[in-house]
Amino acid sequence: MALTIGVGLLGLMLLSSAVWAGHGKKGEEGKRAILLAAFGTTIPEAQKALDQVEQRVRQEFPGVEVRWAYTSGMVRKKLASEGKTLESPEMALARLMDDGFTHVAVLSLHTIPGREFHELAQNARLxxxxSDGFRKVSVAWPLLSSREDHVRVAKAMIRQIPSGRKPQDAVVLMGHGSEHHPSDAIYSAMNLAFHELDPNIHVATVDGYPQLEDILPRLEAAKTRKVYLMPFMAVAGDHARNDMSGDEPDSWKSVLKAKGFDCDIVLKGTAENAEIVDVWLDHLKTAMRQLD
Structure with a gap:
């Protein structure tokens, strides 16, 4: 109960933050654009998932300008070294303003409303x-922003599990985590959402709580023999391919195998799941309505 109340209070705290700003008049059409903001990836195979999101957005909002921004400076720097230019959200917003767009909706493709999301929302609000900025700008909430989101995403992830999985097989989802941000508690809330549907599905994180070592006792207590490893991130990028399923001794796959578990790897990010993309699109629809 304490966790449920805590997450509820967290939701109220997050919702108290303004996600739109501007000085335009209600009903004003203006020149509209959508900015898709993701952490980003340097892996071409993972990039295809983000391309699919863009395609869905263009289908939903035909004729509206759609642009990209990556919030990770590390990813942008790596891509720049390969001759590929991806802008930061601030640069992308400035360019949209210079190009005469007056009404902009920003879709956060992050999983939780953590530090990067709040920096994105704050900068968009500015x-x-x-005085000469956008008439209206709105920021759509990231994937897991309500109890309804938690349940929808949990059910969609369960339908993504390979059909050969047996009921006694465990599924461990790798989230990124946000060690020093209160929204990290959402991963614990997601564990509750999954356990209500299937007690053998667990969420662990790279940088937050819980981590793999925190759920190992559950796997051992259940006498689990086989574990499916899946990313709980928009793309199956570096974390999924190295930290989760790499051959290094400290990867999750290696740690689990060393403890006697068999591992199956599913390299499919949440942005490749059409039902999960529907959740992001619903958030974007709300943000677009705020531009009216």
Whole structure:
């Protein structure tokens, strides 16, 4: 009960933050654009998942300008070294403003409303507060922003598990985590959502709580023999391919195998799951309505 109440209070705290700003008039059409903001990836195979999201957005909002921004400076720097240019959200917003767009909706493709999301929302709000800035700018909530989101995503992830999985087989989902941000508690809330549907599905994180070592006792207590490893991130990028399923001794696959578990790897990010993309699109629809 304490965890449920804590996550509820967290949700109220997050929702108290303004996600839109501007000085335009209600009903004003203006020149509209959508900015898709993701952590980013340097892996071409993973990039295809983000391309699919863009395609869905263009189908949902035909005729609206759609652009990209990556919030990870590390990813942008690596891509720049390969001759590929991806802008930061601030640069992308500035360019949209220079290009004469007046109404902008930003879709956060992050999993939780953590530090990067709040920096994104704050900077977008500042662009809307400038005297010569956007008339209206809105920021859509990331994937897991309500109890309804938790349940929808949990059910969608369960349908993504390979059909050969047996009821006694465990599934461990790798989330990124946000060690120093209160929204990290959402991963614990997701564990509750999954356990209500299937007690053998667990969420662990790279940088937050719980971590793999925290759920190992559950696997051992259940006498689990086989574990399916799946990323709980938008793309199956570096974390999924190295930290989760790499051959290094400290990867999750290696740690589990060393403890006697058999491992199956599913390299499919949440942005490749059409039902999960529907959740993001619903958040974007809300943000687009806020531009009216």
């Amino acid at each position: 662009f809307g507060q400038m």
